[in-house]
Amino acid sequence: MLKLVLDNSLVSRARDAAAKITGDLKWLFESQSSVTIERTVLRLMGIDGATEDGKPLPNVVIDHLQEKSALFSGAAIRIGNAMLKHGLSAQEVAEKVAAGELDLSAVPAAEPQKLYELLGKLSDEMLAHIRSQRENRDSFFEKYGARRQPAIYVIVATGNIYEDATQARAAAYNGADVIAVIRSTAQSLLDYVPYGATTVGFGGTYATQENFRIMRKALDEVSEELGRYISLTNYASGLCMPEIAAMGAIERLDLMLNDAMYGILFRDINPKRTLLDQYFARMINAFAGIEIQTGEDNYLTTSDAVEKAYTVTASQLLNESFALLSGVKLNKMGLGHAYEIDPEMEDSFSYELAHALLTRTLFPDAPVKYMPPTKFASGNIFKTHLMDAMFNFVGQLTNQGVQLLGMMTEAIHTPHLVDRSLAIENAEYIFKAVKNLGDNLELKPDSFVNNRANSVLSEATVFLEKVAKDGMFSAMANGEFADIRRPETGGKGLDGVFQRDENYYNPFMEKMKEELGI
Amino acid sequence: MKNIVKPYGDTLNDGKVQLSFALPTSNDARGKEAARILILSMGFEDAEITCMRDLGEGFTHFIAYGATSASVDLSKIKVKIVETPVMDMTETDRFIEENIGRKLTVVGACIESDAHTVGIDAIMNMKGYSGRFGLERYHQFNAVNMGAQVPSEELLAKARELNADAILVSQVVTQKNIHVQNLTRLIELAEAEGLRDKMLFICGGPRLSHELAIELGYDAGFGTGSYATDVGSYIAITIANKK
Structure with missing residues (x-):
């Protein structure tokens, strides 16, 4: 592969600064919890379903506890007490709360030994299930062979999960390795996860546990037919990050978009809320062996891809550091970047090559996620198809982990069946044509590509050191990231964050931490 | 002929x-x-x-x-297009100074469920798009970009608060004609609140045309290939003519 010569002192300075920034937030992860973290605990205890008017039971129970000021020790203890007192299952407890027949704050505390025994048993059961899903995935890869690199990643976005399943099967047949089911626009701002199979949505359909199950089943079938394991991905982002991570862990999703920085900057979600949620969500992903993916491409679609290239590098280093705090392994970090430079710019390809190589060189073990041209994709589908080919060329030449294929109709509509198939044909042709080309080439030490990569790294280092000095929250409040100001107390979802009391207990977090060695 | x-x-x-x-x-x-x-x-x-x-x-x-x-x-073709001439940034700034004599306030947003800021950013952000600076860069525009997923109510409230000269709405997602629903909702609210005639209502997006915009009750619509220069010139000239 083409090799960059990076200034190693810059690399370690940048990593140190990132570790300082994320380490300074440990107080948040260790002393606070949120409504979605507690709803995740309920889901992992087996509580599912919704009321007749569509309110999910985990929301019913957490709202009830919040209303009674009875959430400070976490939801697990309250549910456990009620289970022991009334001889009910967790699900039955939730149903009684929904029916207005049970006030959880009025249930007396059970004998601690019995309570912890019960919660221990419940959490062991669910974690055993998640572990078995991880082992299932491993055995599929063993049986059918490892995922190709770059893996071919395409989206389905019909808005109807059944139609999505048909298109996903066709995409797999055409050569896709990873299928992403796009969510309905604005799901990230819902403070609940809809229940059941859905056939509606804009620009996609909802992430629900039933939809995960439907798609996983369709892909397991097609994996068997094709003798290739087809991975499934969705979005554990927005206000329900850890809940969606848990649903994905239960239903064996293989990758999850999971990036708090994205939610803060581009969805105006409160920084404290979503960084806290991400801490637990990433832990679940790590435990389930799910590859996380991050959304650095968005820095480039909203700002200039050359001027702001360093923000991608900085965010990647922060995401790596946050992921390590949650126990995510290096080979499960799908850090993001993108091919978004103005095609009218001279030598745009050399810049793209430098940026792509920088990411691969900084994160050699990571299955980096490389995003296609979108900002300069246009109604000229022929030109866009050509830009996608150049993007695929860089992807193979620099050996990216996951190539998120561009569609020639990117600027027009969600992909048609034909668009997706042509995109896969484009990628497969290029990947094959330049398969081993990189082994024959080397960069001059004083080449433009090598110098450019070092200068981006240097800008990223200076930026991270400044953020480390100011602190993450004040840097965000000052608009240091993507020129967008996000104050610590602004944005959506802060009212869902609370200070834990000294009896707080989350059996899943405890056990996952232990197993992940964090 | x-x-x-x-x-x-x-x-x-x-x-x-x-x-x-x-x-x-x-x-x-x-x-x-x-x-x-x-x-x-x-x-x-x-x-x-x-x-x-x-x-x-x-x-x-x-x-x-x-x-x-x-x-x-071809002799029978009639289309509705934005007919004001297009000036560059300096010309537009000078035009406003000379013909209006005060800064124009433009409030922009990508409304309702739409989360894609690429359109509104291309027109409004300092940087602009493809070599044309956005309205924020103009001396004679006070440009306020509210970003994505802004409820129509909030956009109108902001426009009222700032006594805006024009509202810019971007809609990128068009699946199941959601853009038409969103744009209709905004204009209906504006009418109900008595704001419709107080400012220019302009929409834009890859699947929008001037013709569709007029049909939906807007003053102008800008589709693919439109830049800040097109939108800026249109606002300046139209407001100057209204005086």
Whole structure:
């Protein structure tokens, strides 16, 4: 592969600064919890379903506890007490709360030994299930062979999960390795996860546990037919990050978009809320062996891809550091970047090559996620198809982990069946044509590509050191990231964050931490 | 005078058209004949299927050429387009200074469920798009970009608060005509609140045209290929004319 010569002192300075920034937030992860973290605990205890008017039971129970000021020790203890007192299952407890027949704050505390025994048993059961899903995935890869690199990643976005399943099967047949089911626009701002199979949505359909199950089943079938394991991905982002991570862990999703920085900057979600949620969500992903993916491409679609290239590098280093705090392994970090430079710019390809190589060189073990041209994709589908080919060329030449294929109709509509198939044909042709080309080439030490990569790294280092000095929250409040100001107390979802009391207990977090060695 | 034209392949009036579509048919002679008949029934002559690709799940992709006998009389064409001339940033700034004599306030947003800021950013952000600076860079515009997923109510409240001269709305997601619903909702709210005639209402997006904008009750619409220069000139000239 083409090799960059990076200034190693810059690399370690940048990593140190990132570790300082994320380490300074440990107080948040260790002393606070949120409504979605507690709803995740309920889901992992087996509580599912919704009321007749569509309110999910985990929301019913957490709202009830919040209303009674009875959430400070976490939801697990309250549910456990009620289970022991009334001889009910967790699900039955939730149903009684929904029916207005049970006030959880009025249930007396059970004998601690019995309570912890019960919660221990419940959490062991669910974690055993998640572990078995991880082992299932491993055995599929063993049986059918490892995922190709770059893996071919395409989206389905019909808005109807059944139609999505048909298109996903066709995409797999055409050569896709990873299928992403796009969510309905604005799901990230819902403070609940809809229940059941859905056939509606804009620009996609909802992430629900039933939809995960439907798609996983369709892909397991097609994996068997094709003798290739087809991975499934969705979005554990927005206000329900850890809940969606848990649903994905239960239903064996293989990758999850999971990036708090994205939610803060581009969805105006409160920084404290979503960084806290991400801490637990990433832990679940790590435990389930799910590859996380991050959304650095968005820095480039909203700002200039050359001027702001360093923000991608900085965010990647922060995401790596946050992921390590949650126990995510290096080979499960799908850090993001993108091919978004103005095609009218001279030598745009050399810049793209430098940026792509920088990411691969900084994160050699990571299955980096490389995003296609979108900002300069246009109604000229022929030109866009050509830009996608150049993007695929860089992807193979620099050996990216996951190539998120561009569609020639990117600027027009969600992909048609034909668009997706042509995109896969484009990628497969290029990947094959330049398969081993990189082994024959080397960069001059004083080449433009090598110098450019070092200068981006240097800008990223200076930026991270400044953020480390100011602190993450004040840097965000000052608009240091993507020129967008996000104050610590602004944005959506802060009212869902609370200070834990000294009896707080989350059996899943405890056990996952232990197993992940964090 | 009539001016009749037909599609041009490589000979005047050969009527050649490129087609690409999928059918839920098999990738074989039967599927090919189905595609050919379909093309003929669209009114094309000599349909030629040049490529068939198996898409899986019982679908086939066809690439084809047909010759159409249809034609169009250019002398009868009428379209609604934004007719104000386009000036660059400096010219627009000078025009506002000389003809209006105060800064113009423009409030922009990508409204309702739409989370894609690429359109509004291209027009409003300092940086602009493809070498044309956005309205924030203009001296004579006070440009306020509220970003994505802004409820119509909030956009109108902000426009009222700032006594805006123009509202810019971007809609990128168009699945199931959601953009038409969102744009209609905004204009209805504006009418209900008595704001409609107090400022210019302008919409933009890849699937919007001036014609559609007028139909929805807006003052102007800007589609693909529009830049800050187009929007800025339009606002400046229209407001100057209203004085």
